Amino acid sequence: MAPLPRGPRRAPSPGRLRRTLLAALVTAAVAVPVAGAARPADVPAPAPAEVVPLVSATSAELAARYAAGREAVRAAERSAEEYGAHKRAVSLHAMAAARRSFLFFDGRDGGRAAEVVGDLAGAERIAVLVPGADTDLDRYGRFRAGAVALHDELRDGLGARAAVVAWLGYRTPATGSTASLTPGRADQAAPALRAFVDELRRAKPGARITLLCHSYGSAVCARAATGLPADALVLYGSPGTGSDSVADLHTRAAVWAGRGAADWIGDVPHVRLPLLPGSELGFGADPLDPGFGARTFDAGGGGHSDYLVAGSVSLANIARITDGREPGHA
Template identity: 75%
Template sequence: MAPHRRGDHRAQSPSPAQSPSRGGRVARLRRTLLAGLVAAAVAVPVAGAARPVDVPAPAPAPTVPLGSATPAELTARYAAAREGLRAAERAADAYGAHRRAASLRRMAGPGRQFLSFDGRDGGRSVEAVGDLARADRIAVLVPGADTGPDSYGRFRAGAVALEGTLRRELGARAAVVAWLGYRTPGTASAASLTPGRADQAAPGLRAFVEELSAAKPRARITLLCHSYGSVVCARAASSLPAAAIVLYGSPGAAVDSVTDLDTPATVWAGRAANDWVADVPHLRLPLLPGSELGFGADPVDRAFGARHFAAGDGGHSDYLAPGSVALDNLARIVDGREPSRA
């Protein structure tokens, strides 16, 4: 989902007596879909041939499972991914996608630790921040809409802030994994209003977490799922080997309750006071066979059944901002501690 400037304020939610009827909410959601379709129709011609998904990249070299995640094994994985990044950078430059090439050049810089990279179809990557070999606390960040190689710096900044908070403030031996394992939808697109991309992404997320758990069987693994990423996590949640799943800035998880996630993990939910996602209607409407519009119940609704944490007064993109209430509480959940409550 798109950034929301810090300090923006949404209108106060109506009381139950003033709440719009179901028919009004349905009409509003349909208007939202129409607006997304119109925006997409305008954006595609403007993007032209240089759309991020169209930038060519070579196929990555095959990788083997993590095994025991020893320092030597991880160093080899990081080196192989760096070569893939550099090859994709050359291909992007040759194509004329210089913004993509510049972003890939930064991603391939010294000290970066990518477990995998595939530049095709918009780009997929998995980056470790911190000492993954020695970590006994691992957070897996799952991003929402409009996250990709061209905007990767913003996503990584959140991972860096979280790892720093875990290490410096809580004294944890922790690593943060920035999992960009799917083609995220654009905010102004019809894809951001349906769970289709999440359905495509979930098997990859599940496979990665299972591989990570097998390589680090004693580590506590937490999924931190932002915005549309919360739909991805919900689709992957069943029997996932994670201690906790955190849904924040969520438009809904495409289920009615925590019970429907079929997970042994503790499920947390939080939303910042000035996050515009609070105004998203919480409905699920059938579209074509096998598809639906909307993401259903609000994870911060008490009836959903998640445990709540305080997320402060930031906006939609402020949850991992350094020094924020949300960042502190997310770090505490990753470390297995109790956060402050909403």
Template identity: 75%
Template sequence: MASLPRTFSRVRRRGPVAAPGRLRRTLLAAAVTTAVALPIVGASRPAEVPAPVPAAVAPLRAAEPGRLRAELEARYAAERVALGEAGRTAEEYGARRRAVSLRGMAGEGRRFLEFDGRDGGRSVEVVGDLARAERIAVLVPGADTGLDSYGRFRAGAVALQRTLTKELGARAAVVAWLGYRTPATGSAASLTPGRADQAAPRLRAFVEELARLRPGARITLLGHSYGSVVCARAAAGLPAAAVVLYGSPGTGADRVADLRTGATVWAGRGADDWVGGIPHVRLPLLAGSELGFGTDPMDPAFGARRFAAGDGGHSDYLAPGSVSLRNLALIVDGQEPARA
């Protein structure tokens, strides 16, 4: 998610506290107003940029590291071609920012397992040696993450992989999974689970493929902001050792048991993260949907293990040298982080 919408700004309480019924009506009015009025924020996103239909690629089959590396190198090369073609299409269309971003993504040494530039763009990039990784972190981003701003997302993946390998000595790979169209902060889509429900089957299938290709590796799913909703929706029965929800607005579940996962569930929030000030409500809408995500994962009643995330804000969890980055790396490595 990007900067805090005014609707969710922290407000100091002044005067008497509203009665429960009045407070509920106030929250409902604020939520409905946000859902109806703020889609205009989403409308300000860059216009759709055309991209070629991606060529079919052979599925990855080998689990033996040497053979898997050869298959991965072939896949990386194919996706590098696809990125180059999409970059040229964006340039011809006049989408300069997209073209610049795609040229960087297509650079030598970059490792993409998947890329599709259509419908806002989807990509899955590997940082590190996936063929021999014993620790695999899958990063799932929140709102406002896309191809035009991809560099910020990748920087977090690089910082986490470096912390794992340089500081903890782990044989680790980090996967930057931009496998869905993220909502815009403050848009109606960011306040309902629709995008997460669409993304969850893709994420589940991807993690299951990772477990098949690297059967001995420890896999950790890390969801930031709206990405934590995606992770929660995908968690049931997933072959992951841990699921980490950080900067989370809620998951739509009342407690960890509702996620139906055998993974250890962790939650963390920086002291200066505005998401801690949003109302944790879940209100029914038409067509069976809901507004809001309910119980705060940091609430002891939710039942997650809480790790220390330092004093950072909503976009600071993977900042180099931060408390949150080190603790996330410790979780990925199977070690005990500093507790909140």
């Protein structure tokens, strides 16, 4: 017997979406303590020395900042070695190499860093990568690889004088944890991101600054967006921003959004539900929804972690937006 033809797929009801999201929260609340028990405790590191703010991002200024960052990495490496965290120590040893350039580094609480790829002193285009979940010093390599791939695309593909900053300025949540479903970490991270971009703008007043906000990082960018001196915000792999529209971001920056065809984040319900006073679950409107008001770009067929993979459609288009060009279309 031939199967009956299927009618059009009905959108899930709001009640069903709420139940799905609440079920995810319950699952996370159960799973996170178990996962946390199996994870090693945070590796201790000394507090870094205060750095002198950039004034004009000259080569001499940057050399001083990079030297201070390198010393902070080495101090954290020594602390990790003494603590017996040899894997972390090996990672930090590589980060302390002379070719690496950190505007700041703090090895505490999962790690904070801003690494520059390229010549910031001569850059006319500056991209700031804001990461999503599961990015810390132990899983930093993939984050930096994306920065390197983007810089190569800007320099070799577009001929731009560009620098890319891998900004790990907050403790990112774990995927599937309660923290990844609520905006608390984004609220905590936003002031640091705003201060960092303000410093870049003062030091490089003529440069085009683009924030590239991946996954949970798009909520961080949204929280920092009001009055932010950036030229563009690019939201990709976003679960939502916690805002209903671009207008709610109160930014003069051009806002772009893209999502890969194989990105699982597209199945996340775009709802916001109140929890305790002052908190909520979920991130609301889909940035790709026409009602949100973002300009959209072709992000190709990749998955959630593939946006800055060399040779991808998404990388090419993100680079074009960073350079102030229109993205291509498939």
